[in-house]
Amino acid sequence: MNKGLLIVLSGPSGVGKGTVCTELRRRHPELIYSVSATTRSPREGERDGVNYFFKTREHFQHMIATDALLEYAEYVGNYYGTPREFVEKTLAEGKDIILEIEVQGALKVKEKFPEGVFVFLLPPSLNELKQRIVGRGTETQATIDHRLSVAVEEMNLLYHYDYAVVNDQIDSACSRIASIITAEHCKRERFLHELFRELQELTPAQNGTER
Amino acid sequence: MNKGLLIVLSGPSGVGKGTVCTELRRRHPELIYSVSATTRSPREGERDGVNYFFKTREHFQHMIATDALLEYAEYVGNYYGTPREFVEKTLAEGKDIILEIEVQGALKVKEKFPEGVFVFLLPPSLNELKQRIVGRGTETQATIDHRLSVAVEEMNLLYHYDYAVVNDQIDSACSRIASIITAEHCKRERFLHELFRELQELTPAQNGTER
Incomplete structure (x- = not known):
């Protein structure tokens, strides 16, 4: 495939x-939509893995250190980034x-x-x-x-x-x-x-x- | 353009x-359809410049000699080829x-x-x-x-x-x-x-x- x-x-x-x-x-x-990871708090109605992958600051920094993000940036004190694993898993499934x-x-x-x-x-x-x-x-x-x-x-x-x-x-x-x-x-x-x-x-x- | x-x-x-x-x-x-050139005779209803560009054998060989064809081949005694000029004129018109x-x-x-x-x-x-x-x-x-x-x-x-x-x-x-x-x-x-x-x-x- x-x-x-x-x-x-x-x-x-x-x-x-x-x-x-x-x-x-x-x-x-x-x-499939590439869901971003973020350190900001979920808003009313937002679901983990759907709107964002919600992460602690420590977890996000670990992702940065282990090259687990395709890109990331910091806006007004919060990190946002693209988790590599979700992208690669989706592609490997042929989607x-x-x-x-x-x-x-x-x-x-x-x-x-x-x-x-x-x-x-x-x-x-x-x-x-x-x-x-x-x-x-x-x-x-x-x-x-x-x-x-x-x-x-x-x-x-x-x-x-x-x-x-x-x-x-x-x-x-x-x-x-x-x-x-x-x-x-x-x-x-x-x-x-x-x-x-x-x-x-x-x-x-x-x-x-x-x- | x-x-x-x-x-x-x-x-x-x-x-x-x-x-x-x-x-x-x-x-x-x-x-636009790329019309071929040929040395075979037109059949009933075929029109020059629509179905084929009908050429004499001498004219076709002149086209070969002057690199006026993108490709050509001979089948059962007749030449068939792709006139370069028609292609280039069409492309230049943005089509x-x-x-x-x-x-x-x-x-x-x-x-x-x-x-x-x-x-x-x-x-x-x-x-x-x-x-x-x-x-x-x-x-x-x-x-x-x-x-x-x-x-x-x-x-x-x-x-x-x-x-x-x-x-x-x-x-x-x-x-x-x-x-x-x-x-x-x-x-x-x-x-x-x-x-x-x-x-x-x-x-x-x-x-x-x-x-």
């Missing part, structure tokens, strides 16, 4: 990664898993998991992105320049991804991501091993000697 | 390339073009057009392929061995392709090929040039000096 695919969905802040990922999972319930993550985290995942399928979500146009940044007219030039720099920096990271999908409409963005997953399953590498094994059995030479 | 994609659909004899290609074109009329061709021809196309998207159509199972070859019980062992050899040889060529699609059902084979085309349009290389040009315009440094 072939291993599943790790799909990493990323892109600049505000591009709509979360919305697209939710819609994609609604349409493709067979796609695809999707990880929705910001651009820096995605690059860290790529270091440990270069065989992942890295999809970059693009805004419908850079002009729109720019208008959103400079358009309000209430910011100083320095603030605008800083935001533009961050946006340009994040967009430049496209270079490290396999695919780009313009988030012009959620529906078509989801369809394109689904097509990418289908196409990746059709990559010839995924057929070679099994096929060559079967071909061995077919070859006349063996028919002559062994049968 | 981005160039179109050259989709090369191939696979072993009898796998159903023609049927899949016809259905794919019916579903996706925007996909995708599909070429349905046997495995040896596809490899020749790959030499001249490595940027093409090479799709190998597989039979539903090798067992089925084998049954078709040995099953009739009317052939000599030598004939069976020869056919098995040819089949194994053709299947081994999968190694040179980008994608494999199992032709278990025409519908799902067509959907998978359509997904491959969509995914290829999402390859990040196709976005980088335009994006980096736009990013240049966005960068704060230029805002400061030029505006």
Whole structure:
């Protein structure tokens, strides 16, 4: 059986990664969602292993030390990270898993998991992105320049991804991501091993000697 | 504007390339069909530039000599080949073009057009392929061995392709090929040039000096 695919969905802040990922999972319930680990406390209704893997700070630091996370970061005093074991177990079962993550985290995942399928979500146009940044007219030039720099920096990271999908409409963005997953399953590498094994059995030479 | 994609659909004899290609074109009329050149005479109802580009033997040999064909072969006294100009013109217009061709021809196309998207159509199972070859019980062992050899040889060529699609059902084979085309349009290389040009315009440094 072939291993599943790790799909990493990323892109600049505000591009709509979360919305697209939710819609994609609604349409493709067979796609497993990579559940993050965190040290923050569960909120009302959140379940361990569904919304997050809830960990103590000590446990999380042990995971960092033992390379049990594909990536992690600290926000306002809490750790968040991607447990390697859950991803690898899912892939080994032949199931695809999707990880929705910001651009820096995605690059860290790529270091440990270069065989992942890295999809970059693009805004419908850079002009729109720019208008959103400079358009309000209430910011100083320095603030605008800083935001533009961050946006340009994040967009430049496209270079490290396999695919780009313009988030012009959620529906078509989801369809394109689904097509990418289908196409990746059709990559010839995924057929070679099994096929060559079967071909061995077919070859006349063996028919002559062994049968 | 981005160039179109050259989709090369191939696979072993009898796998159903023609049927899949016809259905794919019916579903996706925007996909241009690569019309072959031939020296054979037009049959009733065949039109030049639609069914074939009909050429004299002299003209065809001139095309061979001037590298105007992506591949060619001679069958029962007539030449058949893929004119390079039609393919390149279509791609330059930003349109995708599909070429349905046997495995040896596809490899020749790959030499001249490595940027093409090479799709190998597989039979539903090798067992089925084998049954078709040995099953009739009317052939000599030598004939069976020869056919098995040819089949194994053709299947081994999968190694040179980008994608494999199992032709278990025409519908799902067509959907998978359509997904491959969509995914290829999402390859990040196709976005980088335009994006980096736009990013240049966005960068704060230029805002400061030029505006």
